[in-house]
Amino acid sequence: MHGNRLYEGQKLALKYYFVAMVLFGAQLLFGLLAAIQFLYPDFLFGILDFSINRMVHINALVVWLLYAMIGAVYWLLPDEAQREVVGIKFGNLAFYVLTAAVAVVVLVYLFIQVGPGKESTIWFITEGREYIEAPRWADIGIVAVVLIFLYNVYATVMSGQRTGILAVLMADLIALAGLYLAGMFYTDNIAIDQYWWWWVVHLWVEATWEVYVAAVGGYILMKTLNANRKVVEMWLWIEVAMMFGSGILGLGHHYFWIGTPEYWWEIGALFSALEPVPLVGLFVHVLYDWGKERGKGNQINNTPAFAWLTVETFGNFLGAGVWGFMHTLPQINLYTHGTQWPAAHGHLAFFGAYVAILIGAIYLALQKKAGLEKLKMSKAGWWAISLITVGVLFMTVALTLSAYTQTMVERGMYGATWEGYFAAQANEWFWQGMCWRLITGLMVIAGYALLMYDMIRLAKKAPASEAEVSTAAA
Amino acid sequence: MEKVSVWSSNRFWRRSATWVTGVSAVLLILLTFDSMAQMKMGTAADLKNKVDKRIPSPTVINYKIDYQLSRARGHEVPIIGGMDANGKSKYEVKEKFFGRDNYSEEEARTLIHKGKLTIQAKNCMDCHTFLGNGAYYAPDLTKAWLDPTWETLAPAYGGKEYAIAAFLQNPPAMAMHERKMPNLGITKDEAKAVVAYLKFMSAIDTNGFPRNFGKIKGAVNAWK
Amino acid sequence: MCIEPCRDVVCTFWSILNQGPMTLTITLHTLIVLPMVWIYFDEKKKMERGDIPTE
Ligand code: HEM
Ligand code: HEM
Ligand SMILES: [Fe+2]
Numbered sequence: 001m002h003g004n005r006l007y008e009g010q011k012l013a014l015k016y017y018f019v020a021m022v023l024f025g026a027q028l029l030f031g032l033l034a035a036i037q038f039l040y041p042d043f044l045f046g047i048l049d050f051s052i053n054r055m056v057h058i059n060a061l062v063v064w065l066l067y068a069m070i071g072a073v074y075w076l077l078p079d080e081a082q083r084e085v086v087g088i089k090f091g092n093l094a095f096y097v098l099t100a101a102v103a104v105v106v107l108v109y110l111f112i113q114v115g116p117g118k119e120s121t122i123w124f125i126t127e128g129r130e131y132i133e134a135p136r137w138a139d140i141g142i143v144a145v146v147l148i149f150l151y152n153v154y155a156t157v158m159s160g161q162r163t164g165i166l167a168v169l170m171a172d173l174i175a176l177a178g179l180y181l182a183g184m185f186y187t188d189n190i191a192i193d194q195y196w197w198w199w200v201v202h203l204w205v206e207a208t209w210e211v212y213v214a215a216v217g218g219y220i221l222m223k224t225l226n227a228n229r230k231v232v233e234m235w236l237w238i239e240v241a242m243m244f245g246s247g248i249l250g251l252g253h254h255y256f257w258i259g260t261p262e263y264w265w266e267i268g269a270l271f272s273a274l275e276p277v278p279l280v281g282l283f284v285h286v287l288y289d290w291g292k293e294r295g296k297g298n299q300i301n302n303t304p305a306f307a308w309l310t311v312e313t314f315g316n317f318l319g320a321g322v323w324g325f326m327h328t329l330p331q332i333n334l335y336t337h338g339t340q341w342p343a344a345h346g347h348l349a350f351f352g353a354y355v356a357i358l359i360g361a362i363y364l365a366l367q368k369k370a371g372l373e374k375l376k377m378s379k380a381g382w383w384a385i386s387l388i389t390v391g392v393l394f395m396t397v398a399l400t401l402s403a404y405t406q407t408m409v410e411r412g413m414y415g416a417t418w419e420g421y422f423a424a425q426a427n428e429w430f431w432q433g434m435c436w437r438l439i440t441g442l443m444v445i446a447g448y449a450l451l452m453y454d455m456i457r458l459a460k461k462a463p464a465s466e467a468e469v470s471t472a473a474a
Numbered sequence: 475m476e477k478v479s480v481w482s483s484n485r486f487w488r489r490s491a492t493w494v495t496g497v498s499a500v501l502l503i504l505l506t507f508d509s510m511a512q513m514k515m516g517t518a519a520d521l522k523n524k525v526d527k528r529i530p531s532p533t534v535i536n537y538k539i540d541y542q543l544s545r546a547r548g549h550e551v552p553i554i555g556g557m558d559a560n561g562k563s564k565y566e567v568k569e570k571f572f573g574r575d576n577y578s579e580e581e582a583r584t585l586i587h588k589g590k591l592t593i594q595a596k597n598c599m600d601c602h603t604f605l606g607n608g609a610y611y612a613p614d615l616t617k618a619w620l621d622p623t624w625e626t627l628a629p630a631y632g633g634k635e636y637a638i639a640a641f642l643q644n645p646p647a648m649a650m651h652e653r654k655m656p657n658l659g660i661t662k663d664e665a666k667a668v669v670a671y672l673k674f675m676s677a678i679d680t681n682g683f684p685r686n687f688g689k690i691k692g693a694v695n696a697w698k
Numbered sequence: 699m700c701i702e703p704c705r706d707v708v709c710t711f712w713s714i715l716n717q718g719p720m721t722l723t724i725t726l727h728t729l730i731v732l733p734m735v736w737i738y739f740d741e742k743k744k745m746e747r748g749d750i751p752t753e
Contacts, residue, residue: 037611038611041653041654042652045656046656049656050600050601050609050611051597051598051601051609051611054600054611055600114595114596114597114659115595116592116595116659116661117588117589117591117596117660117664117667118591118595119591121591121595122595126594127594128593128594128595128596128597128598128600129594129599130599130607133597133600164484164488186594188515188583188586188587188590189513189514189515189529190590190604190605190678191513191528191529191605191678192510192513192529194604194605194607195509195510195513233484234483234487237490237491238491240491240495241487241495244491245494245495245498245730248495248498248501248502249502249505251502254607255509256681257606257680257681258605258606258607259528259678259680260512260513260528260681261508261509261512261528261706261708261710261713262705262706262713263713263715263716263722264509265681265716266716266721266722267505267722267726270727271723271726334682335685337606337683338603338607338614338684339610411684413690414690415684415686415688415690416614416617416685416686416687417613417622417687418618418621418623418650419622419623421612421614422613422650422651422653478742478745478746480738480741480742480745483741483745483750485741485750486737486741489737489741490734490737493733493734493737494730494734497729501726501729505712508710511710512707512708527707528708546705547705548705679707
């Protein structure tokens with residue numbers, strides 16, 4: 001055992017976590033600005049337009065999740081492989097390069113915003129493609145940094161212990177990184193553009209990221225509940241089979257209306273309809289393990305991490321599974337596609353599936369950093385998780401009501417025109433949902449402030465000395 | 475023989491996971507080859523030979539475009555150059571676009587290219603949806619070229635394309651709602667290219683999305 | 699009456715399999731799931747022979 005000391009890899013993880021949490025704050029701030037503009041369109045009009053705020057909101061989201069995901073791998077890698085991360089120097093260098101690049105990209109987003117209709121804009125300002133707007137120079141930089149990361153992972157596992165969790169992660173990370181390449185080219189054909197764009201977006205969030213979460217979730221279960229490795233890893237393989245089995249061809253649910261052949265209706269509908277199954281499995285698995293360990297009289301080693309893991313299984317099932325299924329059949333999607341429906345689903349799914357578990361992973365790290373045998377939920381931590389979870393859940397409900405109204409009025413009654421669009425936006429059932437999004441958004445932001453307070457407090461705690469810990473354990 | 479449980483064997487699940495992932499990936503790749511072949515942009519010759527293409531040649535900007543229910547397909551389809559008795563495109567009726575209806579393949583491609591670049595450079599997709607994907611702050615633009623509101627604005631500008639181009643170059647000046655589109659610094663040339671792109675996009679076969687476009691108009695809001 | 703002619707713009711192998719709500723997906727699901735039965739019995743045979751090292 002490595003005792004209480006942190007591996008170099010784990011110190012690097014803490015850096016990734018720190019930037020991730022800062023970007024999370026930026027995400028929420030720009031989401032707030034965009035939400036205000038829905039209600040008060042003159043707010044920052046012509047200075048920071050909705051498109052810019054929204055772009056920063058969703059880019060910060062994706063980037064901080066990736067930061068936290070990389071962080072969690074650097075955290076569990078030495079612990080699982082039972083050795084220091086190989087090539088950690090390059091890993092550290094990559095971290096600073098990536099962070100500098102992210103800072104430049106954001107500054108360009110905010111201060112240059114848009115460019116002329118030329119290739120140079122695609123290279124240096126923005127690619128203008130939702131979620132992956134980052135200009136091409138940054139794409140290439142990201143690929144270089146990710147190659148270093150993959151080298152760290154592979155070299156470490158090759159020369160260390162190779163657990164089932166690491167085996168799954170190694171395969172998954174290669175696929176995750178490779179998929180990014182599908183989003184890096186330009187074409188005049190918007191149908192083909194969107195076809196490949198979904199390879200990145202869907203095959204990330206509904207295949208490779210889900211499998212990533214199943215693997216890291218297994219690790220957290222072992223750490224917080226001392227769950228049995230063999231059982232955790234068996235579940236992990238089952239999850240992989242079900243998630244890739246439904247998620248890869250489930251991609252078809254984005255190929256209903258973008259100039260793609262009609263056979264995608266069938267493939268997309270029926271494969272994606274099965275996507276919720278593994279999410280139910282994950283949910284049952286965690287509750288089952290919890291019940292079992294409680295039955296044995298065992299305590300949870302890290303209540304905040306475990307609480308966030310529980311929110312993740314619940315939120316993943318509800319946000320991705322239930323909310324995703326609600327609009328995944330083509331007969332329904334014909335009317336919901338391009339309305340607030342995907343926004344409602346996107347908020348709960350991203351939060352439930354990824355935000356929650358990564359916050360849990362950060363708590364796990366903070367516990368070890370502070371050298372605590374057991375970490376109990378603090379009052380601030382409790383308020384943070386409650387405000388954020390309830391806030392996002394209610395925001396999703398509000399957006400869903402708006403979405404229903406938009407679907408019925410704009411699509412059903414008005415035939416999807418410019419006039420129809422604004423008839424729906426003006427309906428009070430619609431705009432009240434937008435008010436509630438603002439209110440619940442403020443709730444989430446208050447929760448975030450408490451979360452930061454709780455985490456910084458923990459991070460500042462001086463690590464207890466080895467001796468102290470061993471007496472505490474005895 | 476000793477009694478064994480395959481169901482709780484990690485090896486069995488690992489092999490299954492590998493198989494399922496592998497075969498799904500292979501199927502997706504095969505399907506992608508098929509889809510890519512069908513989604514390739516058509517050519518001017520296709521239009522001349524009346525070959526239906528999911529994504530037509532950019533020279534469709536020389537033709538009149540419509541969006542009508544196809545009995546055979548069971549949903550609306552783009553109608554290019556007029557409709558025959560069977561509800562199919564005739565590829566005959568032309569329509570002037572900025573005063574011309576004889577754009578060559580190359581000219582049309584150049585226009586579309588600039589249009590698409592401008593659409594990305596100005597980040598339209600973080601306010602609007604295209605083919606239904608993007609943001610929800612402003613109307614879907616899939617069939618914007620066919621929007622009835624443009625038909626009513628067209629005469630005052632000497633044609634629909636001139637009206638849209640004027641709007642794009644200074645949207646606040648033509649604002650229709652409190653939620654305005656900002657001025658994105660779109661030049662005259664860029665505006666023309668973007669309008670060409672919108673016209674071209676309205677001719678993409680989207681399997682009937684959006685449904686009933688422009689066909690119904692707020693019958694239920696009768697009290698207003 | 700159960701087999702419908704293909705209605706899509708272009709008719710390929712996949713579009714012809716696309717018969718109303720289920721055929722194409724049922725075919726693909728079968729293709730994916732059936733071999734798992736074989737994997738099951740193969741594993742069982744190996745386990746019974748004791749070929750598998752304990753993990
Ligand atoms: C963690 C998992 C998931 C996440 C993070 C997620 C997130 C998202 C997001 C953000 C969008 C909107 C994309 C855009 O901006 O256009 C979206 C669209 C969609 N999602 Fe998910 N999703 C997940 C899982 C699922 C599942 C399991 C299903 C189905 C059962 C599903 C069904 C859909 C559908 C049908 C759309 C398309 C909406 C449209 O454009 O018409 N999602 N998803
Ligand atoms: C953990 C919290 C959050 C997550 C995971 C999240 C995620 C997302 C995602 C994935 C989208 C894109 C949706 C799509 O295109 O379908 C989005 C859009 C948006 N989000 Fe958030 N968000 C969060 C918090 C917030 C907060 C707190 C606010 C406001 C106070 C907010 C306001 C918005 C707005 C206004 C949009 C634009 C929607 C549109 O285009 O109509 N979000 N968010
Ligand atoms: Fe999806």
